[in-house]
Amino acid sequence: MDTLQILLMGFISxxxxxxxxxxxxxGICPYLGVSGRIDxxxxxxxxxxxxxxxxxxxxxxxxHLILMQFGLEVTxxxxxxxxxxxxxxxxxxxxxxxxxxxYDSFGIFLPLITTNCAILGLCLFVNLWGIDNLLEAVVLSVxxxxxxxLAICIMAGIRENLNLADVPVCLKGAxxxxxxxxxxxxxxxxxxxxxx
Amino acid sequence: xxxxxxxxVSFARTFAAGIWNENPVLRLLLGMCPTLAVTAAVKPxxxxxxxxxxxxxxxxxxxxxxxxxxxxxxxxxxxxxxxxTFVTIADxxxxxxxxxxxxxxxxxxxxxxVNCIIICRAEACASKNTLAVSIVDALGMGAGFTLTLCVLxxxxxxxxxxxxxxxxxxxxxxxxxxxxxxxxxxxITLGLLLGAVNLITRKNP
Numbered sequence: 001m002d003t004l005q006i007l008l009m010g011f012i013s014x015x016x017x018x019x020x021x022x023x024x025x026x027g028i029c030p031y032l033g034v035s036g037r038i039d040x041x042x043x044x045x046x047x048x049x050x051x052x053x054x055x056x057x058x059x060x061x062x063x064h065l066i067l068m069q070f071g072l073e074v075t076x077x078x079x080x081x082x083x084x085x086x087x088x089x090x091x092x093x094x095x096x097x098x099x100x101x102x103y104d105s106f107g108i109f110l111p112l113i114t115t116n117c118a119i120l121g122l123c124l125f126v127n128l129w130g131i132d133n134l135l136e137a138v139v140l141s142v143x144x145x146x147x148x149x150l151a152i153c154i155m156a157g158i159r160e161n162l163n164l165a166d167v168p169v170c171l172k173g174a175x176x177x178x179x180x181x182x183x184x185x186x187x188x189x190x191x192x193x194x195x196x
Numbered sequence: 197x198x199x200x201x202x203x204x205v206s207f208a209r210t211f212a213a214g215i216w217n218e219n220p221v222l223r224l225l226l227g228m229c230p231t232l233a234v235t236a237a238v239k240p241x242x243x244x245x246x247x248x249x250x251x252x253x254x255x256x257x258x259x260x261x262x263x264x265x266x267x268x269x270x271x272x273x274x275x276x277x278x279x280x281t282f283v284t285i286a287d288x289x290x291x292x293x294x295x296x297x298x299x300x301x302x303x304x305x306x307x308x309x310v311n312c313i314i315i316c317r318a319e320a321c322a323s324k325n326t327l328a329v330s331i332v333d334a335l336g337m338g339a340g341f342t343l344t345l346c347v348l349x350x351x352x353x354x355x356x357x358x359x360x361x362x363x364x365x366x367x368x369x370x371x372x373x374x375x376x377x378x379x380x381x382x383x384i385t386l387g388l389l390l391g392a393v394n395l396i397t398r399k400n401p
Contacts, residue, residue, distance in 0.1 A: 025228075032225065032228065175387045178386050189379075
């Protein structure tokens with residue numbers, strides 16, 4: 001019961017209260033780049049969720065079973081980025097084989113998941129928060145992915161409507177998206193302090 | 197020597213491009229995460245800018261030197277490995293000599309690895325150009341990034357606390373805008389800054 005409660009709290013915390021996009025500014029590049037249409041945003045969210053779950057789990061295992069055992073913490077960043085690059089390669093091959101249309105519409109943004117800060121950021125945060133339980137690390141990773149999907153889908157929904165709005169010319173594109181994101185952050189700040 | 201002169205002019209142009217015409221943050225929209233995350237005050241912003249200059253400088257040199265040996269499908273991997281090595285050095289350096297600052301920046305120092313600016317310069321410039329051009333490009337881009345970060349941090353710190361670089365600037369009657377120090381302030385200030393830059397470039401193309 002106690003474990004379940006901790007896991008549930010951790011999950012809600014990382015999805016809503018400590019959402020990586022809104023409170024930690026992680027994953028802003030795809031957040032601004034791919035949030036034009038809601039179906040693409042959702043596809044991107046799913047891909048990121050998969051990669052972040054895989055790499056969050058793997059990096060926790062590598063960190064605890066190999067690096068900490070042998071005192072190799074110095075090579076932590078190099079190992080983490082290798083794991084993430086491998087996971088992204090896997091997703092890329094999978095999508096190209098089974099969803100070629102989606103693959104074409106992603107273009108450059110698919111390999112760029114490697115440089116999505118949300119993923120490396122989560123791996124580092126799991127390490128920083130001192131999570132010493134594999135299950136908790138997995139739940140946090142899934143939560144981070146879902147939180148990212150949530151954020152990018154909300155944004156895509158707003159931007160689809162924003163296309164119809166009369167925005168000042170100099171604010172068109174990225175500037176208005178950033179300002180919208182700011183207001184969205186304000187809304188999510190309402191959850192602050194709810195857990196932890 | 198005329199050829200030397202023209203080389204100097206083109207170096208100067210490459211350097212200046214990084215600061216304004218191809219400013220990584222304001223024009224290319226790269227490296228947004230650190231831009232938003234560390235600009236609550238000028239000091240961490242400056243530290244972050246300098247770390248990025250160091251990493252960019254070193255990785256551009258290495259990538260430029262090994263550009264003829266790179267296999268196309270392995271190049272991104274080689275770039276990230278090079279970058280993460282230098283980021284580890286920068287991180288350990290900060291931990292040793294500026295522990296407080298390292299604590300403030302937290303995971304955003306290792307996150308330089310996935311800063312798109314560095315990988316973009318490796319791909320777009322260093323892997324195609326000679327050593328000298330790559331070095332100048334790294335310095336220009338780094339300077340542009342640091343400058344933008346400091347401007348943004350200056351605005352936010354001034355409005356959020358009434359201080360700049362921890363020195364009181366605003367008169368005592370000034371009521372601090374706490375929101376500017378929060379994520380909201382970061383997003384909205386950057387959005388308005390981008391809008392202002394668009395306005396200026398549209399007037400003098």
